[in-house]
Amino acid sequence: MTVGGLSVGLETTPTRRGKRLSPMVYLLVAVGALLVLSAVRALSGATDLTSSGTVQAALTAAVPLAMAALAGLWAERAGVVNIGLEGMMVLGTFGAGYAGYQWGPWAGVVFGLFLGIVGGLLHAVATVTFGVDHIISGVAINLLAPGAALFLSKLYFADAPGGGQKQSPRIEDAAKVTLPGFSDLMGTIEGKRWFFVSDLAGVLRGLTTEISLLTLLAVVLIVATGWVLWRTPFGLRLRSCGESPSAAESLGVNVYKYKYLAVTASGAFAGLGGAFLAVSSGQFRDGQTGGRGFIGLAAMIFGNWRPGGLATGAGLFGYTDAMALRGSNAVHALLLLLGIALVVVAVLQYRSGHNVLSGVAAVIGVLFGWWYFTSDQVPPELIGAAPYVVTLLVLGLASQRLRPPKFVGEPYRKGHAV
Amino acid sequence: MRNLTARSVLLGLAAPLGALVFAALVCGIILAATGNSPIDTVDAMATAAQRPRTLVNSLNSATVYYLAAVAVAIGFRMKLFNIGVDGQYRLAAMLSAALAGAAFMDNLPSFLRIALTIGVAMLVGAGWAGLAALLKVTRGVSEVISTIMLNAIATYLVSYLLNPARLAETTPGSNNIGTAKITEGGQVPGIEVSGSSTKVFGLVVLAAVVGFVYWFVLSRTKFGFELKATGLSESAAVASGVSVKKMVVISMLLSGAVAGLVGMPQLLGSSYTYSLDFPPGLGFVGIAVALLGRNHPVGMMVAALLWGFLDNAANALDISGVPREIVLIMQGVIVLSVVVAYELVRRYRVRAEQQAVGKALGRTKTLEEVSA
Numbered sequence: 168m169t170v171g172g173l174s175v176g177l178e179t180t181p182t183r184r185g186k187r188l189s190p191m192v193y194l195l196v197a198v199g200a201l202l203v204l205s206a207v208r209a210l211s212g213a214t215d216l217t218s219s220g221t222v223q224a225a226l227t228a229a230v231p232l233a234m235a236a237l238a239g240l241w242a243e244r245a246g247v248v249n250i251g252l253e254g255m256m257v258l259g260t261f262g263a264g265y266a267g268y269q270w271g272p273w274a275g276v277v278f279g280l281f282l283g284i285v286g287g288l289l290h291a292v293a294t295v296t297f298g299v300d301h302i303i304s305g306v307a308i309n310l311l312a313p314g315a316a317l318f319l320s321k322l323y324f325a326d327a328p329g330g331g332q333k334q335s336p337r338i339e340d341a342a343k344v345t346l347p348g349f350s351d352l353m354g355t356i357e358g359k360r361w362f363f364v365s366d367l368a369g370v371l372r373g374l375t376t377e378i379s380l381l382t383l384l385a386v387v388l389i390v391a392t393g394w395v396l397w398r399t400p401f402g403l404r405l406r407s408c409g410e411s412p413s414a415a416e417s418l419g420v421n422v423y424k425y426k427y428l429a430v431t432a433s434g435a436f437a438g439l440g441g442a443f444l445a446v447s448s449g450q451f452r453d454g455q456t457g458g459r460g461f462i463g464l465a466a467m468i469f470g471n472w473r474p475g476g477l478a479t480g481a482g483l484f485g486y487t488d489a490m491a492l493r494g495s496n497a498v499h500a501l502l503l504l505l506g507i508a509l510v511v512v513a514v515l516q517y518r519s520g521h522n523v524l525s526g527v528a529a530v531i532g533v534l535f536g537w538w539y540f541t542s543d544q545v546p547p548e549l550i551g552a553a554p555y556v557v558t559l560l561v562l563g564l565a566s567q568r569l570r571p572p573k574f575v576g577e578p579y580r581k582g583h584a585v
Numbered sequence: 586m587r588n589l590t591a592r593s594v595l596l597g598l599a600a601p602l603g604a605l606v607f608a609a610l611v612c613g614i615i616l617a618a619t620g621n622s623p624i625d626t627v628d629a630m631a632t633a634a635q636r637p638r639t640l641v642n643s644l645n646s647a648t649v650y651y652l653a654a655v656a657v658a659i660g661f662r663m664k665l666f667n668i669g670v671d672g673q674y675r676l677a678a679m680l681s682a683a684l685a686g687a688a689f690m691d692n693l694p695s696f697l698r699i700a701l702t703i704g705v706a707m708l709v710g711a712g713w714a715g716l717a718a719l720l721k722v723t724r725g726v727s728e729v730i731s732t733i734m735l736n737a738i739a740t741y742l743v744s745y746l747l748n749p750a751r752l753a754e755t756t757p758g759s760n761n762i763g764t765a766k767i768t769e770g771g772q773v774p775g776i777e778v779s780g781s782s783t784k785v786f787g788l789v790v791l792a793a794v795v796g797f798v799y800w801f802v803l804s805r806t807k808f809g810f811e812l813k814a815t816g817l818s819e820s821a822a823v824a825s826g827v828s829v830k831k832m833v834v835i836s837m838l839l840s841g842a843v844a845g846l847v848g849m850p851q852l853l854g855s856s857y858t859y860s861l862d863f864p865p866g867l868g869f870v871g872i873a874v875a876l877l878g879r880n881h882p883v884g885m886m887v888a889a890l891l892w893g894f895l896d897n898a899a900n901a902l903d904i905s906g907v908p909r910e911i912v913l914i915m916q917g918v919i920v921l922s923v924v925v926a927y928e929l930v931r932r933y934r935v936r937a938e939q940q941a942v943g944k945a946l947g948r949t950k951t952l953e954e955v956s957a
Contacts, residue, residue: 307920314913552741
């Protein structure tokens with residue numbers, strides 16, 4: 168990986184062109200994961216692991232992360248690194264607060280999206296037109312956006328009824344929908360505490376009860392992104408700008424235009440993520456994003472720069488977030504899960520001949536297991552670190568499976584040999 | 586590169602000055618559009634600049650910013666982005682504060698205590714940065730991503746350790762939690778300035794030393810040459826026998842060690858404890874200052890002073906009724922416009938050089954012809 172940094176001499180491990188796994192395999196993996204989860208649930212008695220409440224909370228937490236990850240995906244697929252996601256999300260939260268309390272949640276979402284686009288355009292002007300280093304521009308946006316949001320918040324919210332210098336008045340939540348009948352049925356089964364069946368019911372109930380329309384919109388956007396980027400000529404051209412812009416240009420693709428579109432879309436998604444965050448928590452607050460832009464970036468890397476993968480990553484990180492919020496002993500069980508996952512990685516790495524990596528994974532996995540069996544709970548201060556630790560582990564232990572866009576992070580100028 | 590003509594000096598100054606003027610303009614427009622008077626704002630800042638207290642505080646802030654900037658610049662010089670200065674200095678400040686405040690330190694001579702505190706801070710900073718270096722050289726993980734993750738992990742680790750059950754204690758009479766207070770012998774005395782109630786950090790000397798060593802190592806040693814060479818052209822460096830992996834590890838460790846120093850002036854000079862209200866985000870200020878000062882030891886000094894003054898003038902703005910966040914906007918605009926301005930100047934230089942070569946060869950080509 169060369170995100171705007173050194174590459175020569177740090178030879179990257181050869182990437183294997185893995186064959187696409189069939190949907191059946193994914194289903195099997197999901198069932199397997201749920202089996203492990205229910206086993207851990209039964210073993211530890213932490214019913215919150217698979218309760219519908221946790222799943223619901225996880226979904227709410229995952230949506231802003233997924234949007235941030237999607238924002239990262241759009242930019243990086245076109246070859247532009249966007250660590251300004253955090254700042255663009257802040258703009259989105261402010262926009263949602265400003266329009267949301269006056270004209271309702273959907274106006275908030277639209278205005279948040281609009282402010283995100285402004286942030287995205289700023290990044291595009293700096294990186295595409297002026298060829299500024301992507302990381303630097305992103306850092307600058309992360310400095311600028313929170314300041315701007317706080318400045319405007321003091322200006323517009325301080326005197327508004329129910330608002331304050333650092334927070335907006337209340338925003339109404341978006342409408343929520345429930346799958347009638349099914350949800351109650353699942354609720355009954357969930358209550359029985361049967362092994363696996365009740366766990367499955369809990370998850371399904373969580374996925375079909377009191378679902379915000381915003382969440383549904385997010386799902387649509389993830390699927391739509393997958394379709395646009397991988398199934399249309401537009402998407403092929405956009406991705407070609409991230410893989411080999413000179414080749415794309417020689418074939419008549421207007422690289423600047425596609426990069427501009429991608430980074431603008433990236434800003435829009437980040438703004439949307441911020442808006443979702445503000446609307447679902449009922450108001451804009453200073454510092455509300457709390458590093459979610461970076462977690463989104465992590466989810467994108469975890470998901471190997473693909474929509475399905477980043478949705479999984481966002482779901483996983485949202486899940487730990489939800490567990491931390493609920494503050495139950497269920498978090499403790501996550502240690503065991505992490506340990507098991509690492510041992511699985513160790514076995515996989517051993518089979519593909521990476522003995523050292525396998526050893527490292529096994530040792531860390533055993534350490535997590537040891538932590539689980541010698542303690543009663545995870546210190547609450549450490550739970551929030553889970554997404555970051557998991558991402559580092561993925562990068563450190565499985566990075567040969569990751570394949571970022573080839574030309575990501577490199578400034579590109581038309582007509583210059585690269 | 587050595588011949589300093591008036592033209593090259595002017596070009597070098599054009600970018601930062603242009604960015605400053607542009608940022609001032611943008612902020613003026615924002616202020617005017619939001620019903621605040623730009624004139625009053627400038628007036629308030631100018632009044633603040635005449636108070637010795639503001640100047641002392643600005644110098645103190647600048648000391649800290651300068652250290653952060655040098656930490657970032659070490660990486661920048663070889664195209665390594667140490668975004669993790671933030672996490673490195675917080676973890677280092679926290680752990681060294683716990684050590685310096687520990688009871689057994691009371692019996693040691695003052696010099697040894699201070700040296701031990703600073704040494705541990707450097708080690709912790711280097712260690713945290715070393716994780717990123719390790720991931721980069723063994724697994725090819727981008728240091729940008731890993732240091733972002735390590736920043737967040739450091740935040741949670743610090744809040745875990747900063748707990749009365751572990752390394753901290755509750756300050757009597759307040760809700761603030763901090764490490765045990767460093768007693769007299771472990772403190773670095775400040776320098777009195779007439780007319781100001783606050784003192785200049787004694788460790789301003791440390792910042793000056795770090796700046797000098799940075800300059801010396803980069804421009805007067807083989808290591809510094811290799812570091813810069815790696816940053817300018819890796820392939821050329823590799824061809825001349827430089828081990829890039831070794832350079833990555835060493836420069837990341839050095840960067841982390843300097844990052845570990847960032848918390849020291851405040852810890853040993855005024856707060857004497859690492860508590861919840863220790864300033865966050867200094868690593869990002871360091872990035873901004875390093876960019877503005879172009880990684881140059883003197884340039885960064887000027888930039889750090891400017892940044893420190895802007896931060897402390899913000900307090901004066903609050904009093905005159907202008908939202909102090911305008912300073913944050915101004916700083917953000919400065920960073921963004923200064924990097925754009927440097928790029929524009931660089932392009933202009935390249936074009937001027939090409940034209941000069943073209944003239945010398947008897948015909949001129951435009952940039953488009955050259956690149957076509």
